[in-house]
Amino acid sequence: MIFNSLSRHVREGSKSIFRNGWMSFASISTIVISLFILGVFMLLSLNVNEMTKQIDNKVQIRVYMKLDATQEQKELVATDIGNMSEVSKVIPISKEEGMKLLEKNLGEDGKELLNGYTKDTNPLPDSFTVEVYDPATIGIVAKKISAINDTNSAKPLWKVNYGKGTVDTLLKVTATVRNFGLVIVAGLAVTAMFLISNTIKVTIMARQRELSIMKLVGATNSFIRGPFFVEGALLGIVGSLITVGLLFYGYQQLVTNFELGLQMVKLIPLQDAWLLVGSTLVGLGILIGAWGSTISIRKFLKV
Amino acid sequence: MQDVWKTYQDGSHALRGISVQIDKDEFVYLVGPSGAGKSTFMKLIYREEVPTKGQIFVSGFNIGKLKQRKIPFVRRNIGVVFQDFRLLPKLTAYENVAFAMEVIEAPKKVIKRRVPEVLELVGLKHKMGSLPAQLSGGEQQRIAIARAIVNNPSVIVADEPTGNLDPETSWGIMKLLEEINFRGTTIVMATHNKDIVNSMRKRVIAIEQGLIVRDEARGEYGYDF
Numbered sequence: 001m002i003f004n005s006l007s008r009h010v011r012e013g014s015k016s017i018f019r020n021g022w023m024s025f026a027s028i029s030t031i032v033i034s035l036f037i038l039g040v041f042m043l044l045s046l047n048v049n050e051m052t053k054q055i056d057n058k059v060q061i062r063v064y065m066k067l068d069a070t071q072e073q074k075e076l077v078a079t080d081i082g083n084m085s086e087v088s089k090v091i092p093i094s095k096e097e098g099m100k101l102l103e104k105n106l107g108e109d110g111k112e113l114l115n116g117y118t119k120d121t122n123p124l125p126d127s128f129t130v131e132v133y134d135p136a137t138i139g140i141v142a143k144k145i146s147a148i149n150d151t152n153s154a155k156p157l158w159k160v161n162y163g164k165g166t167v168d169t170l171l172k173v174t175a176t177v178r179n180f181g182l183v184i185v186a187g188l189a190v191t192a193m194f195l196i197s198n199t200i201k202v203t204i205m206a207r208q209r210e211l212s213i214m215k216l217v218g219a220t221n222s223f224i225r226g227p228f229f230v231e232g233a234l235l236g237i238v239g240s241l242i243t244v245g246l247l248f249y250g251y252q253q254l255v256t257n258f259e260l261g262l263q264m265v266k267l268i269p270l271q272d273a274w275l276l277v278g279s280t281l282v283g284l285g286i287l288i289g290a291w292g293s294t295i296s297i298r299k300f301l302k303v
Numbered sequence: 304m305q306d307v308w309k310t311y312q313d314g315s316h317a318l319r320g321i322s323v324q325i326d327k328d329e330f331v332y333l334v335g336p337s338g339a340g341k342s343t344f345m346k347l348i349y350r351e352e353v354p355t356k357g358q359i360f361v362s363g364f365n366i367g368k369l370k371q372r373k374i375p376f377v378r379r380n381i382g383v384v385f386q387d388f389r390l391l392p393k394l395t396a397y398e399n400v401a402f403a404m405e406v407i408e409a410p411k412k413v414i415k416r417r418v419p420e421v422l423e424l425v426g427l428k429h430k431m432g433s434l435p436a437q438l439s440g441g442e443q444q445r446i447a448i449a450r451a452i453v454n455n456p457s458v459i460v461a462d463e464p465t466g467n468l469d470p471e472t473s474w475g476i477m478k479l480l481e482e483i484n485f486r487g488t489t490i491v492m493a494t495h496n497k498d499i500v501n502s503m504r505k506r507v508i509a510i511e512q513g514l515i516v517r518d519e520a521r522g523e524y525g526y527d528f
């Protein structure tokens with residue numbers, strides 16, 4: 001019995017989508033647009049989040065010695081830093097190693113640039129890479145290291161650098177992307193809902209007579225609501241599936257074809273993101289559709 | 304009905320304190336001039352309208368205090384027939400009657416058995432595949448009656464069921480309603496048809512300006528229009 005009604009609702013609901021061709025098309029388009037934008041923002045913030053995490057893990061302090069610092073001073077500084085309780089590791093990097101790193105980072109194009117420098121003319125200072133246990137303490141540690149210059153009359157340090165700026169910027173970007181996206185998506189979702197409720201209203205008007213007879217012979221409100229609910233939900237499903245298709249195709253193209261060249265920027269592969277993004281979009285599509293149809297039928301059902 | 308008042312939002316009093324009891328198995332004519340409150344009286348029975356004051360009981364339910372979600376179940380106990388038939392034009396005779404059963408979620412098997420049975424009762428089993436447009440007015444009204452009784456209601460409310468039909472056809476419809484009444488269904492029928500009321504004698508309730516002015520067991524129409 002329940003199955004009979006359900007199949008009736010589905011039949012009636014899907015028939016009605018084709019009967020209201022253009023209105024259905026408009027509703028689906030709005031859903032596609034709003035969900036697509038939401039999807040883009042989701043992928044964007046997922047990627048930014050991932051990037052932040054990666055950078056967070058790699059947070060290091062680079063301590064550069066003055067060019068004229070002596071070996072003795074270098075050792076002294078290394079022990080001082082090593083004695084700090086927050087520090088997990090101190091890795092000395094000599095100027096030669098620094099040069100190699102620079103060559104690697106600059107790649108083929110950079111080779112020429114560094115051609116003139118030999119072992120004796122190496123302009124790079126000796127340095128240390130300092131790692132800490134907790135990325136949150138990095139600011140404090142950096143300050144402590146800088147303070148070595150105050151106590152040591154030779155002032156052996158040239159510069160203390162750490163990635164705080166980058167991390168902070170990324171976090172800020174994530175938050176902005178998220179908030180901005182939410183506002184736009186909310187606005188579009190409301191528009192989509194409004195359009196769907198209008199589409200359904202057309203169906204209701206076209207079938208007023210049928211509905212009044214249904215009420216007269218004692219059909220329950222939930223039964224009358226059935227086909228409209230299905231119509232709304234179907235519009236939502238179709239819209240969200242189109243969106244997911246477009247979005248994933250586009251993203252895959254981006255991941256495979258768009259090599260950013262920089263090693264730091266790496267897009268999350270689609271297979272890691274599709275489940276979360278896809279289910280959110282489809283779920284939201286159904287919600288928008290069903291809700292839209294519910295608003296329009298509610299008014300009508302009040303006897 | 305106990306001291307029922309119905310005031311519409313524009314302030315007009317459609318019914319001004321009506322008390323009446325209609326028993327099970329009765330056949331009642333509701334007569335009176337246009338605008339006297341006959342239609343309101345009927346609408347109150349199937350809860351298209353709620354009384355402003357007073358109480359109405361239909362087969363044990365207090366209509367005025369009915370919860371929204373219980374309305375459908377009370378309506379299943381009341382069949383309604385209109386002057387203009389109100390059939391669905393795109394459905395066949397069979398489908399129109401079956402529709403009333405489908406929407407209250409009756410099992411398919413029961414629908415398949417019951418619909419032909421009812422169509423036979425109204426004498427139109429041979430036309431069950433016809434669309435309303437292919438049927439005469441009298442035939443359409445029979446289908447409408449079939450739809451009203453298909454769910455075995457205990458009350459039939461008919462608002463001028465013969466209003467659009469010629470005298471001969473009207474007579475056939477009346478015979479059918481009488482037959483249904485004999486089978487144990489209460490019938491409340493609003494009418495302007497003097498000949499019918501005077502020749503098929505039943506209880507007559509006359510309403511004028513929202514009040515009952517006459518209630519006779521085997522009454523006459525009593526008006527000249």
